[in-house]
Amino acid sequence: MILKQPNQLDTDYKAVTLAAELIEQGLISADDVIILPAGPQQRAYAKDISEVSNYTSEYRNRQMLAIHVNREGLYDMLPEGLFHQPPASSVMITEQAMIKDIAIRREEEKQARAFFAPLEAELYHTRTIIELYESRLDKKSTYHELVNIFLKEWQEFKCFDNGQMLILMHVLPVIHEQRNNLPFISNILSIMFKVNVDMQYQLCTNTAPPQEMKALETKLGTGVLGVNFIAGQVYEQEQELIINIGPLTAAQMLSFLPGTRSAEALDVLLSYFIPLSTTVNTSYLVGPDDQKMVLGFDAENACLGFTTYLGV
Template sequence: MEIYEVAETLLKLKPDLRAETVAREIAEAAIQTPENILLAPVGAFNRSGSRDVTAITDENRDSDLQMPYTKVRMTREGISDMLPPGMIFQPTISRSERSTEVVLEDIDDYETGISQARTFFSPFDIEFGRQRMALEMHEHHSVVNPFAYYHDTLFDYLWPDLDLQLSPEQKEAILELTIHAHLIVGNMQACPVYFEKVLGQKVSFDTSQQKSEHSVGMDFLQPLGKGTLGVDWILHGKYNNPDHINIRVGPVADSGLYDFRSHEPYGKQYRTLTFLCDLLLPAEISWDMLLIAEKGFFTINKTRETGVLGYSTIL
């Protein structure tokens, strides 16, 4: 299919396709290579009520040795359109002194300045268009291609030095966590939810109860009305320590207990738990892991008078 046929077909469609989508379709149909497709904004003046793509043309560069390229014209603002007009053109005299001849000269100078600004910024507009087209192709392939595995590439880009043994499900959970981390850090209600998603185990936070072993160190006590808390009087007994939490994990099956080993060599799940605590918990909080093992049980087959281990009796 030639470019003019693509343009005619596009104008017949009711949906208003984005310029990036049109460029991707041209590249995937092998009509033109992505490097030779240019997205060219034509300015904001004609944007209202118009389609995103106004024309698709084949053009040649100045050199005869280079291949022709496809230009997709779109009714969007370029960089020069986004700049304040005063940065491109300023009248040389005040409004009260302007004559008809001066106004006409200013109009010519303004149009010349706009044209020069558009020419100056056109390479940047084209490069931004290429980046948008690359994003469009990447997003499209990640949705329609089940073998793309772009989440692995994104994970390695975001966490290049993360030395953890993670399953694909855990990587996806950490990617989701990365997006919402700024909302989760320090939130003691949200943290256990994401701990469970990554670890695949039930997780809960408990504030530890600690005893105060401090003494006043004085031979006499001040009267109650003259005492100062923290100087003459201190709390004693058990109290809630907000700077320490117990992380309860489980119940965990016997086959998974080894992965939560908290001594050298550390288990892979314990290392993942340490990573989550360093990422989500405030720096002043200390923590301990309380691992709950799954309770064992046995079932006796009542159809026999005597049980046989491994046959009618199951541990």
């Protein structure tokens, strides 16, 4: 693969950006591209990328992509006297000797650049990997690099998929301001799970049998005022949070089964938004088209207790 013109008239792409884009698109692997500096002589007026070519590696026995850039290499940064002998005086040298001296210096420069090529290639390889990582961070809706930064510290967020994590990352800074804000929480849950979610508080109804209620009555001599006994006939009912999710299809109902990612994600979100002392009752509403029971190994409407019930 040879890129004839990596740049247009009005563009000046960095070599590492071009290499990272080729790797991201799957056109080439990171080990099959090499970036080498050609010197800064043309950088003042030329683009960053000088030349793109293919060659066959003698050591790896496969096609490689070489990108030459108009930048300083290690040869250009080090003193010239490390690689070349001092030039002869122009007064005592003939034209042929001067041409020969220039040819020798060009060959010495070529050998010096070849000596530093592995080091420079490794440096640019590291820059390419960093550029690729930064590119994947920006494309957060496609890749998981940005989400993985949060998962290292918040292990409980592993139950969320990539799309849900992106929403949660925007919500985290304002959670402390929106606790118990039912309209806001309902909207967040609806967006995350892509289903309709309705939340409301209602007073708890006393459904305990008379025998259990009688056992809870305070007897004379055993009551401690303010602990398990109060003066008067006032009984203040507590509130419970009712969550209605749906209407759902049979497949969506199965995704909320205990132990699934959706069920765990719902519990995590409620633990952040709803006070710990609040009693939560969750109801899943099945759509009219999915209320019929269909028996079979692959049938979604045959999960007893969740998508179908026994009755008269």
